[in-house]
Amino acid sequence: MKKFTFRSLLAIAAAGVLFTACKDENDDGNTSKTTYEFSVKAEDNPISAPADGKTYTILVTSTKTAQAGTSAVAYEVVSSPEWAPAELEQTALVITVAKNSSTEAREPGKVVLKQDESDKTLEITINQAGFSNSMSFDATYSTDRCKVLVIEPTITGFDQNPVYKWTVKGPNDAEAAEAGTDKTLSFIQLETGDYTISLTISDDSGITETKSATVTVTTEATAYSYYISEVLEYNPAITNGKGLAFSTIDTPSTVLASVNTKLVDKPFDKNDLGVNLGSFGGSIVFRFDHTVMNVNGLRDFRIGSYATKGAYPAQGVVYVSSDANGNGKADDEWYELAGSEYGKTGERRNLKMVYTRPDNVTPSDGMVEWVSYAINESETGTYCYAKAPWGTFSVWPAWLMESAEGTALTYTGCTMLPPLAKAPEDLTNGWPTQASRWYDYGYVCNSDPTDETGSSFDIGWARDKEGNKVNLPGIDFVKIQNATLQDLGYGYGPACVLFNCAIDLHLAGKEIETIAQ
Numbered sequence: 001m002k003k004f005t006f007r008s009l010l011a012i013a014a015a016g017v018l019f020t021a022c023k024d025e026n027d028d029g030n031t032s033k034t035t036y037e038f039s040v041k042a043e044d045n046p047i048s049a050p051a052d053g054k055t056y057t058i059l060v061t062s063t064k065t066a067q068a069g070t071s072a073v074a075y076e077v078v079s080s081p082e083w084a085p086a087e088l089e090q091t092a093l094v095i096t097v098a099k100n101s102s103t104e105a106r107e108p109g110k111v112v113l114k115q116d117e118s119d120k121t122l123e124i125t126i127n128q129a130g131f132s133n134s135m136s137f138d139a140t141y142s143t144d145r146c147k148v149l150v151i152e153p154t155i156t157g158f159d160q161n162p163v164y165k166w167t168v169k170g171p172n173d174a175e176a177a178e179a180g181t182d183k184t185l186s187f188i189q190l191e192t193g194d195y196t197i198s199l200t201i202s203d204d205s206g207i208t209e210t211k212s213a214t215v216t217v218t219t220e221a222t223a224y225s226y227y228i229s230e231v232l233e234y235n236p237a238i239t240n241g242k243g244l245a246f247s248t249i250d251t252p253s254t255v256l257a258s259v260n261t262k263l264v265d266k267p268f269d270k271n272d273l274g275v276n277l278g279s280f281g282g283s284i285v286f287r288f289d290h291t292v293m294n295v296n297g298l299r300d301f302r303i304g305s306y307a308t309k310g311a312y313p314a315q316g317v318v319y320v321s322s323d324a325n326g327n328g329k330a331d332d333e334w335y336e337l338a339g340s341e342y343g344k345t346g347e348r349r350n351l352k353m354v355y356t357r358p359d360n361v362t363p364s365d366g367m368v369e370w371v372s373y374a375i376n377e378s379e380t381g382t383y384c385y386a387k388a389p390w391g392t393f394s395v396w397p398a399w400l401m402e403s404a405e406g407t408a409l410t411y412t413g414c415t416m417l418p419p420l421a422k423a424p425e426d427l428t429n430g431w432p433t434q435a436s437r438w439y440d441y442g443y444v445c446n447s448d449p450t451d452e453t454g455s456s457f458d459i460g461w462a463r464d465k466e467g468n469k470v471n472l473p474g475i476d477f478v479k480i481q482n483a484t485l486q487d488l489g490y491g492y493g494p495a496c497v498l499f500n501c502a503i504d505l506h507l508a509g510k511e512i513e514t515i516a517q
Contacts, residue, residue, distance in 0.1 A: 046125035081109030133157030229289035236278035240493030243276035274500025280485035281411030291474035294459035304501035314484035314495035316444030339442020
């Protein structure tokens with residue numbers, strides 16, 4: 001056993017002594033006696049521990065007083081409960097009471113101490129309550145429509161494989177609908193009114209409890225826009241000269257301002273070329289002024305593009321993110337919307353693409369090589385972007401031509417799809433003809449621009465980095481990335497994504513059925 005010793009005399013005030021052991025070393029009637037004290041304060045014995053457990057640090061008085069004065073006496077721990085081990089640490093006794101997972105109180109336990117010299121013992125009784133399972137949250141809540149309200153209950157106990165079941169009943173619902181199986185509920189609704197939310201929790205103890213609350217959904221003070229509210233990032237790769245144009249005097253800030261002017265609050269226009277994301281890796285990030293709700297069974301938003309049969313479109317991958325940390329920035333995790341080619345042979349993810357800038361940033365007529373590139377720093381190639389007689393040519397982003405920062409364009413975390421648009425190997429009447437094909441669903445520039453279904457997306461298609469399905473209540477941010485690496489030939493330059501708008505289908509009153517995954 002570990003013993004407790006002191007090097008110097010302890011002067012300890014007598015307070016609430018439970019046990020005082022005295023020993024007369026002279027039985028011959030001599031008045032010289034040695035008195036032993038072995039005690040703890042009254043508030044330290046018995047110990048009443050909570051079900052969650054607790055660590056107690058207790059000062060033990062262990063002294064002897066004789067004619068020469070008072071001095072410390074060592075003591076040791078003889079025994080302690082398995083669920084409340086005791087040990088000596090420096091000048092104190094430390095008892096660590098473990099968590100009691102039962103709803104029943106424990107049988108009282110005892111820590112037994114033994115004092116040297118006197119052989120006297122001291123018992124400290126430990127009582128511990130059982131868990132009282134309980135669950136609570138506010139009785140009422142209020143939130144604007146198309147905003148996520150996180151409801152997190154306070155739960156005590158229920159730690160034996162708990163099962164959670166949330167339901168929501170709307171003002172016009174005959175029955176409540178299941179809303180989640182997590183501990184917290186991310187609540188969002190399109191329609192105003194009073195909603196009843198309920199949580200039922202149970203565990204292996206056999207105890208079940210249900211609580212309900214009312215959430216009042218109100219109309220926003222300023223009406224939401226159906227469309228893009230702000231472009232946060234614009235990172236194009238090499239373009240083919242189509243879409244919004246920029247000059248050599250532009251800077252990153254002026255470019256972003258121009259892109260915002262072009263896209264914010266803009267409805268779909270089939271004749272609008274919009275903004276060019278350039279070749280493989282080029283991307284754009286934008287937000288809505290509200291949370292786009294994930295509605296079961298329906299597609300949730302549309303992305304407009306310019307993708308006529310003569311445009312040689314490139315397919316773009318869509319990523320979504322919610323403002324989980326509430327800071328208004330697109331810095332939470334991104335989730336890829338799994339289109340029809342997700343996980344199939346030929347589809348690649350998490351690639352790094354680096355374009356090396358040529359000395360001649362404007363290709364000349366008839367050039368056969370212009371820009372070199374490397375994928376994951378190992379797969380290399382060269383784009384052959386010759387200037388076409390009809391004016392199409394390749395463009396290095398004009399504001400990224402400074403010698404230091406513009407020598408390369410780098411894109412990370414990219415998804416690549418096998419290209420579908422292919423220029424023919426011969427010319428018809430002096431012009432190349434198009435052979436456009438589309439994937440089944442789930443990509444930008446993947447349908448006729450007027451095809452609302454083909455250009456619409458379901459938040460329910462979201463996947464995390466490991467490919468697992470993710471249940472998002474709604475999204476605040478969208479990222480589009482060109483997923484096609486293709487030189488179209490005949491002076492057409494790179495296959496590019498031309499993007500011109502985004503629309504919240506629910507606010508716009510559009511109901512487009514989704515494809516279940």
